[in-house]
Amino acid sequence: MSTRSRRSGPRVGLLLTGILLVCGACGGGGAPPDYTAEELEAAKARLRDHARLRTFEAGKLFGDEWVARAPHDAELRGLYAYQLVGWGLSREVHEQADAILADDPDNPWGLYTKAYALLVDGEAKPAHEMALKAWEASPQPEFAFLYPRALVRDDFEAARAFLVSLDEETRTWPEVLRMQAELESAARYELDDPTWADSSRATWAEFKERFPNHVLGYTRLANEAYNARRMDEWTLLMEAALELAPGSLEVRSQHWRGLWMSELLPREERLPAVEASMAAYREAIPETVEGLQGMASMYREMDGEARAAELEAQIVESDPGSYHASLVYVGETRRVGRELFEIYEERGEDSPEYRAQLEVVRDAAYRFLERPLYSDVFKGGVYLDLFRALEAMDPVPAEELAEAIRGMAEFERLNPHITYGDAPLAMIDHTPYALEAADLVREGVPIMLERVTESRDFFDTEGEFDQALRSSVSGIYDVIGWAHFKAGHTEDGRHTLERALAIADRNRDARYHLGQVYERLAVEAEEEGDAEAVTEWLDQAEDSYIAGFGAGRGENPNQTALEALYERRNGGREGIEEYLATLDERDRIRRRDRILESRVEAAGTYEPFQLARLDGDMVDSADLEGKIAVLHFWGTWCGPCVVEMPEYQKLDERYRDDPEVQVLSISNDRTNDVIGEYLAKNDFDCTVLVDDNYVDRAGVNAWPTTWFVDREGYVQFVQIGTALKLDEEFSWRVEAIREDTSSP
Template structure:
């Protein structure tokens, strides 16, 4: 199969035609054969991962043949080896200027996203490139992108490829990498063996392709199989002695494993370094790899000399930016050491906070290749400023603004810890509320990016609700500090509807205390007492019966003194909180009994084992019918409590506890139960949920012996076993034993 596009061939023909006609301008200084040889050589650099030499060679050829899109794509592949996303984008733009729909331009665009570890935006251009021009390298890129963005879709795509496309080194390497991912994504270690077998076949078919040796050596080393990894990486070194990628893994396997005696490791690494320096051209990428290795060898002086050479050669390069970042992060690492050795109240720790701040400011003034690492720098700055005494308010506010602009990996810090610090320690509460509002989308996007780590849709939803709850908490607290009391109240209460949140409970309690103070000013003592009671309830719920550093505990103590005018008896009061909370919760639950109890829709539903349960068989028993699904976050959150509740009544002949799952596939339910060691009875929905009118999740009915629903609980329950049993026992007491 030819790897040159028809469009590229057409351009070569036009260039040769122009050479024969003066009207076309200056003739090129190369022939069609020269161009073919150049692209072949660039492919060799990809095959051998000699991106340093390939970059220099490709740069020269792009200057000579700027209109050849395939040539630019091969040059972009060298740039991708360096992870130079900015330069790759420039190559894509150059191709799109001439042809906005060029498949080579789309391929380059996808490479640029991959170089920046930005998987989702790479999906569309890689797919379009493959569909427009079905080349193996395009298929391999699309497969790689899907492997990170939509793992199962990657396997589906692999099955659609024809034999000719699959029978190429690019697809063998991409398939083996996908199989290795499956080991973790599918939680099946057998996929690791499949991956290694694919690499073995690749070496047999294409013994001169370095990925057939390098990639399995990496995987074996990570699996602590260094004795198997070493011969493979040494074969890769023999194939490509000047490759940074190959040499780095050679050094790590020699030095960090026990394949060699301890006294032989350093000499072996140094010998490999000397061979590399003879084989490879000097480059900032090579200097960066060497600096990292010398630092592992504890030769800090040599590492710094190499980093100085990087900055001197190319102060605006990506590798120079990494040097600046390491220098900026070093004081933060020292700060952590000081905290462990001396504590946060020590003079050493306080002095180091200033060093961290100054180092970050210096880093922010440096030239940056892109903004990838600015978010991490602002995190270091924020934590240093937050620990200062006094906290510099204006600097803290600027640090939070920097986090909002640049930090993408830790929204729980940006829109949680940092935003609350901005609210509490700066005069910009109103601005913080607006920043929090913008953080709602960022938080959801972050959770969705982590979709693969969740086993069920319910677990994903639970995480999303928790993330949103934190953002609403920050927003509501900002409203409170800005004097927007009603906005604060509603927003904080919304945070608690989404997820249990002790800090939000403290913030709601503070709002209620403020409303109590307003009522006192109006001389409405009854209303004031009601607000204070509510504040106390929220503090108690957030207190959770634990002692130590807890905002709700401190608030309870302050409220106790406010209401009584003294701290006398406070220890006895705090000691009774658990029981007081329990009594109040039980009172509210018993008061929630359905006023006009009615019967429910009858059913015949299958259990997971295939046997059927008929609602008619529940007559004479107290029945608990719990509607849930593995896709439901609040359902998942309360399942451990439900398992405990089910076990409590499993042997009780008067009580039947049944769960009805709304999941579409029984295997999803079975896998979830097995993973969590749950064994409660699950009935499979056949449309009954819709027929019965259940529309909120989870929903639980508590049915008396005559079939009347006496209690309905909608939403999750923090202390499920206890609170569900109160309802069951209340029905038992009312109806008595038949």
């Protein structure tokens, strides 16, 4: 198959235009076009220029005009659709594809445009299948980029193989070299090999040299320089990008964030510098809602709420049913949701302020759902916010909650563990629709299992993946079993819950639910006067709660149920502390044994580093020789990391004066300011090193991750994810290494 472009040249365009003019004159088929073949080809070239410069704002305006003038030119529509992709306008991209395919169902530009529409919608598989058809019908540079871009989401190796299969001439296209650089960047994660970052950087450097008029060569390398804190290099690259594309929101946004978030400028100079760049941007292009949205978003990041609100009001007034207006609407709901979380953090869920904010969140969600929305894409998240607010109310409004959960089931797909887990449980506990909740879970089983399967690459071993799969399936049985029990079908509930625990016996929720079932069976036995059966059922309830005791972070319903059961069986709380202490020690011994058994079988050394502390002093991993080291990778952006930081601070304090142990954390945050402000706000003074892309070189791709290193530099234990009781469990590992090695 040839990979040469089959785009028609100017001579063919002239011939086609001549035919159209003749037909228009002879057949009465409408007015002749108001452009020449040369002008049409120039318009296509200009749309390609907008793609090259990432000036989608101006590109869309230009394309609007030309598609109206030449509506039957498929290539023009396809190039215009790419400008719409830059705006995130899924519906309009579909419209362009449908218009092309209505004239010719096999038109390669129509297939290409439809593939992009599907990709914007997150439908990767049909997107790459359609893009391949377009490529096979007419190998175009744009198709050579889109096909592997869509394919990589399903099959990384197949996308790489496609690029390798292209002939030499095709591989000289900028679209192909760009895709190569992006695949190399992805390879560091897909292949768990950080050296691919160097390959990607080299390819982008080659791209910049070979295609100096393509803005991506500059912006991609600028991003690499920014991440490595090479701000002089970043400045030069961004200046070149801005000279090429002063009217590109994509380029400007990168510039604004670099000026604002880096330490390139003193803090008092950052806002004026960003606003000067914004002014230059507005001078470069006509005003668009896309540009207004980008500037409003930046003002939000800079805490310029009033200015952001002004820009957003312009968007809504301009077109209340547009995509960008919908972004404004959803932004309102998210902000009140963040305020709710902040109130929760500062004042707690029992405070009047928190209770009042729940009403604000509910009202904001209903207000959003009544708006003239561009599409349904944001409804799922809003229904999720509404569900969370309603569930936290006292009393819970049952009918409203049920409707919110039904809305989640229809629109929310990003969080299946909530949509088909937490939400149905809430429906079971707070509404009369327990069996409907079970049906919702059954309908969501394929989605939940697909999500687990998609996460396969995050697990190092088949055993870990199997454990995750079992946990998901166990959760499904747990919810269905609990629904049957709450609907009055006690035996069905018991058997289903027992099945849940047969699949994953550490499912604490299933333990709690099954304990409740056993207690109900004890009540029924008591009503029948069967004292022996009462004792047996209560013993089983106690065993179930004990098995779930201490099985997870946060409030554990098994402990509450266990205390209530103790009071029921003993006529009061006398002796309960001793009883619970015995159980806690039992759990502690079990956790310690499990952790010590997790020692790395074939311990290896780690990538050496020289990293700066927040005060600028350098720390060299060579200085850790002869010491036991705890290396903790985290970031303020990582929710689980932040949750366990108070306990990490305790661990740091535990070993701060121990000459044999060094505890170091490596933050993956963008700026020192972010780290410093977080530590100061929480009164943390643990030693923090600033990542300079070391995580890529070392192959760390999950947060939090912690290495426990012996005196000779070998990693003996690895903890990925949060610990149940960090200070205690991390110290067990440290002391185990200390016991195995003598002091130098």
